[in-house]
Amino acid sequence: MILTVTLNPSIDRRYFVKDFHKDKVFRTNEVQYTPGGKGLNVSRVINKFKEPVIATGVLGGLSGQFIIEKLDELEIENDFVKIKANTRSCIAILSDDGSQTEILEPGPKISQNELDDFYRTYEKLVDKSEIICGSGSIPQNAPVDIYKRLIEIAREKNKKFILDTSGKTLIEGIKASPYMIKPNEEELESIIGHSINTERELLEAIKGIQEYGVKLIIVSLGAEGSVVCYEDKTYKVEAPKIKAINPVGSGDSMVAGIAVGLSRGYDFEKMIKLATSCGTANAMEKETGKVNINNVEKLMEEVKMVRIG
Numbered sequence: 001m002i003l004t005v006t007l008n009p010s011i012d013r014r015y016f017v018k019d020f021h022k023d024k025v026f027r028t029n030e031v032q033y034t035p036g037g038k039g040l041n042v043s044r045v046i047n048k049f050k051e052p053v054i055a056t057g058v059l060g061g062l063s064g065q066f067i068i069e070k071l072d073e074l075e076i077e078n079d080f081v082k083i084k085a086n087t088r089s090c091i092a093i094l095s096d097d098g099s100q101t102e103i104l105e106p107g108p109k110i111s112q113n114e115l116d117d118f119y120r121t122y123e124k125l126v127d128k129s130e131i132i133c134g135s136g137s138i139p140q141n142a143p144v145d146i147y148k149r150l151i152e153i154a155r156e157k158n159k160k161f162i163l164d165t166s167g168k169t170l171i172e173g174i175k176a177s178p179y180m181i182k183p184n185e186e187e188l189e190s191i192i193g194h195s196i197n198t199e200r201e202l203l204e205a206i207k208g209i210q211e212y213g214v215k216l217i218i219v220s221l222g223a224e225g226s227v228v229c230y231e232d233k234t235y236k237v238e239a240p241k242i243k244a245i246n247p248v249g250s251g252d253s254m255v256a257g258i259a260v261g262l263s264r265g266y267d268f269e270k271m272i273k274l275a276t277s278c279g280t281a282n283a284m285e286k287e288t289g290k291v292n293i294n295n296v297e298k299l300m301e302e303v304k305m306v307r308i309g
């Protein structure tokens, strides 16, 4: 069983607007509302592979209800803690020039009782899961080291924790030695506190993170693929070239690919090729998280992995 944790879920409202630019009024008929937030995007991709997954986190208000209804329609098992405040929305405006503009709301504040309820639910669900994916931002007033605590609970129970977040929550989470992290270059620079301009500096930054005991480090480079470090080997992974329609959630789809690969006992190379193909396949679809499994299987043959360290 894979457990996904979405502490700050969202109704992802996606608009396709021809020739979008600021300072004008646009109408569009191309509108999509999906249960979002990184962890729920991860859940939807895992579900496409028919791997058992449970989604947890905190949800509130009419937005929270909408998300539960959508998860039930998708038959994604879920056990969210209900909170008083309303769950947020995140907006993505995609245009015919390939641009993608996102506006992410901060999300609700939660009470100490709601947080304690969540910890109790999380502990119960970790017991029946092998792999945990903690993805995305956290509620405005949640403790900045919340992921650190969730990772510690998972490690005490010998469960692998995949962490995909940014900023201070990522820096605090790393201190608990999650199994995997997936920063992009900007997030990696924020962890080490300086810019990365060469491959050598990138390799040194990765080594620095390995000292925290993180086993698998994937530095996502967007359409360029990623740099992956596992045990004492580092690879440059080239993603297949495609015409991207909607890249929103491709990082989340990569996380889902890793979780599915681990759950199925894939070897390292096959797991990385699956994760990379999930990210690419996601960008080929209009709807986030709606990867086509046939595309994933075809793309896996095109992924290139070159040892660089």
Ligand code: TA6
Pocket: 008, 010, 012, 036, 037, 038, 039, 041, 090, 104, 135, 136, 137, 138, 248, 249, 250, 251, 252, 288
């Ligand atoms: O990665 C894409 C995405 O999950 C969007 O669907 C939107 O929900 C956003 O990221 C949320 O990001 P955050 O870091 O605030 O959890």
